[in-house]
Amino acid sequence: MKTTLYIFILFLGSFCFLNARQTSERLIVNKFEGSVKELSLFADSAKTVQDCAEISSMIDEIEMKYAEKKDLLDRALYPDDYSKAIEKLRGKLLIRRNDLGVIETQYARITELEAQVLGLSNKIDSLDQENEKLANAIKRMSGSKALVDSLKMVISKLRKNLIKRDEVIFSLVDSLFLQYDKNVANMTDIEKQSIYGKLERKNVFTGLKKSIEDNLNFLRSTNLTPSDYVEIARQNSRFTSQWKGVGPKLADIYLSGKKKTDEVMLIDSLLGVWSKEVDRSNWESLNTILTKNGIVLKPFNNGDEFTANFTGYVDTLIKNTMEEPEDVRAKQFNAFNDNVWKNNIEPTWLPVLLESGKLTEDQVDKIENAVDNWESAVSPISPIVYISIAIVIIAIVIGLAMRFRKKPEEEG
Amino acid sequence: MKTTFCFIFCIIAFIIAGCSSLTLRPANFSWPIEIAVTPDVDGTVKIPRYQVSFNSKPLLFEELQDSIYVTNRMMHVIRDQNGYYFITAKDFKNVYVFNQDEGALKLESKIQVSENGLEAPAFNQKGLSVQLVNEQKENEPAILLSTDGIQEGEKK
Numbered sequence: 001m002k003t004t005l006y007i008f009i010l011f012l013g014s015f016c017f018l019n020a021r022q023t024s025e026r027l028i029v030n031k032f033e034g035s036v037k038e039l040s041l042f043a044d045s046a047k048t049v050q051d052c053a054e055i056s057s058m059i060d061e062i063e064m065k066y067a068e069k070k071d072l073l074d075r076a077l078y079p080d081d082y083s084k085a086i087e088k089l090r091g092k093l094l095i096r097r098n099d100l101g102v103i104e105t106q107y108a109r110i111t112e113l114e115a116q117v118l119g120l121s122n123k124i125d126s127l128d129q130e131n132e133k134l135a136n137a138i139k140r141m142s143g144s145k146a147l148v149d150s151l152k153m154v155i156s157k158l159r160k161n162l163i164k165r166d167e168v169i170f171s172l173v174d175s176l177f178l179q180y181d182k183n184v185a186n187m188t189d190i191e192k193q194s195i196y197g198k199l200e201r202k203n204v205f206t207g208l209k210k211s212i213e214d215n216l217n218f219l220r221s222t223n224l225t226p227s228d229y230v231e232i233a234r235q236n237s238r239f240t241s242q243w244k245g246v247g248p249k250l251a252d253i254y255l256s257g258k259k260k261t262d263e264v265m266l267i268d269s270l271l272g273v274w275s276k277e278v279d280r281s282n283w284e285s286l287n288t289i290l291t292k293n294g295i296v297l298k299p300f301n302n303g304d305e306f307t308a309n310f311t312g313y314v315d316t317l318i319k320n321t322m323e324e325p326e327d328v329r330a331k332q333f334n335a336f337n338d339n340v341w342k343n344n345i346e347p348t349w350l351p352v353l354l355e356s357g358k359l360t361e362d363q364v365d366k367i368e369n370a371v372d373n374w375e376s377a378v379s380p381i382s383p384i385v386y387i388s389i390a391i392v393i394i395a396i397v398i399g400l401a402m403r404f405r406k407k408p409e410e411e412g
Numbered sequence: 413m414k415t416t417f418c419f420i421f422c423i424i425a426f427i428i429a430g431c432s433s434l435t436l437r438p439a440n441f442s443w444p445i446e447i448a449v450t451p452d453v454d455g456t457v458k459i460p461r462y463q464v465s466f467n468s469k470p471l472l473f474e475e476l477q478d479s480i481y482v483t484n485r486m487m488h489v490i491r492d493q494n495g496y497y498f499i500t501a502k503d504f505k506n507v508y509v510f511n512q513d514e515g516a517l518k519l520e521s522k523i524q525v526s527e528n529g530l531e532a533p534a535f536n537q538k539g540l541s542v543q544l545v546n547e548q549k550e551n552e553p554a555i556l557l558s559t560d561g562i563q564e565g566e567k568k
Binding site: 022023024025026027029072075076 | 444445446447448461534535536537545546547550551552553554
């Protein structure tokens with residue numbers, strides 16, 4: 001029995017061994033050598049402390065990436081082995097740092113920021129991969145009714161991931177600019193060139209464009225719930241305000257490059273498309289919620305139209321032009337209040353629309369007042385009011401009666 | 413008589429010592445990774461790292477019946493532990509195993525590994541065997557080779 005088990009383990013082991021490593025080892029070695037050569041050139045041409053910090057984290061990265069291939073590299077590399085190749089690179093960078101007269105404390109701080117940039121950059125890559133899988137899963141599940149719950153989960157995960165990705169890319173840009181500790185206007189040409197190179201290497205423009213495109217695709221995918229739309233609207237306004245902070249800096253860096261200036265404009269216009277789409281889908285989604293609950297408004301596509309149409313609708317109901325009985329009107333209001341107003345519009349939509357500037361505070365007040373007025377118009381009068389009126393009437397009657405009694409006595 | 417005996421004994425001893433071959437064992441000739449190199453215009457494959465060069469024209473003619481266009485074909489070469497050279501290239505249907513001879517490489521065996529020609533061959537050193545993989549398709553099963561032929565895996 002034991003022997004059979006050993007034979008089976010041996011067979012499984014050799015099978016895994018055969019199937020696990022099927023890449024060309026020469027390619028691995030060539031890639032490593034290519035990276036080392038490239039970093040060596042970078043080290044030679046480093047002009048600023050930031051460049052040195054970036055190269056240092058790039059060396060860390062390849063060291064980490066190829067650590068598991070150390071045995072192969074030790075055997076294959078000649079005359080150096082893996083550790084010596086890395087050591088030589090670091091030595092070269094140190095010499096360059098000394099040539100540039102880099103101050104150690106500044107270097108340590110920038111290296112820390114650079115490590116942060118590297119971490120964020122890797123995070124973007126992994127989020128991209130994960131998001132692609134989620135988007136494919138959504139496409140696959142969209143047709144199946146049986147997978148509604150799973151689909152909701154996937155959509156929610158993708159929404160969260162998109163938000164995370166947006167945050168990460170802006171953090172990356174921030175960390176890049178933080179290394180320079182000054183405004184773009186005060187940067188030297190060398191510093192500008194250095195940050196330009198970093199932005200290029202980290203594919204910041206592509207990353208930003210991808211963020212907007214992914215958000216747009218998500219928005220266009222089916223099966224989104226109203227709360228998804230609310231979150232998307234929130235994300236859109238967050239992204240817009242962050243881009244407002246970063247966009248001009250990038251434009252300043254790329255001032256001389258026509259192609260890149262065009263890219264800044266392209267991001268502006270893509271953001272415009274996304275914002276419009278968010279706008280349109282927000283109003284549409286809001287309209288769907290209202291219509292589903294029996295509130296049929298005139299079509300609206302912006303805050304002004306929505307406020308005017310909603311308050312107009314409520315005014316009509318208050319005036320009761322259809323002359324509906326009190327109980328029907330009260331029922332209609334309660335349904336609106338419980339299902340739409342208290343549940344959805346007041347706690348979720350109004351703050352988002354206000355936050356994203358689609359509604360002004362005045363407009364929100366108008367809408368809230370309209371709902372208050374509607375409530376007052378349909379609410380039955382409280383029994384306390386009836387009792388008070390009765391008491392007042394009784395008091396008046398008693399008062400009058402006493403007065404009339406007194407008069408004949410006086411006459412008598 | 414004694415002197416003659418000593419003389420004959422010495423001669424025999426020298427003959428015995430001269431005839432016995434001195435063997436250094438174990439020896440390992442394996443290259444850690446394959447060398448991928450294009451022949452020059454004369455068809456010579458030069459591997460500077462190991463100071464090896466050979467004429468690839470007869471091999472190309474044997475496999476492709478064409479030894480004119482030699483510079484556009486990347487040759488993949490690896491040497492195993494026993495010192496045999498394994499050679500193949502893109503579109504080859506076979507892996508050729510050569511042994512070192514006086515100023516030449518002598519064919520030891522010819523292993524058919526593909527029906528239609530290899531797409532992107534690459535060798536890896538795997539202990540006593542040589543692994544043949546498809547450089548462009550990581551999930552394609554590998555073939556383990558030795559001088560005797562295919563040890564593990566199937567023809568592509």
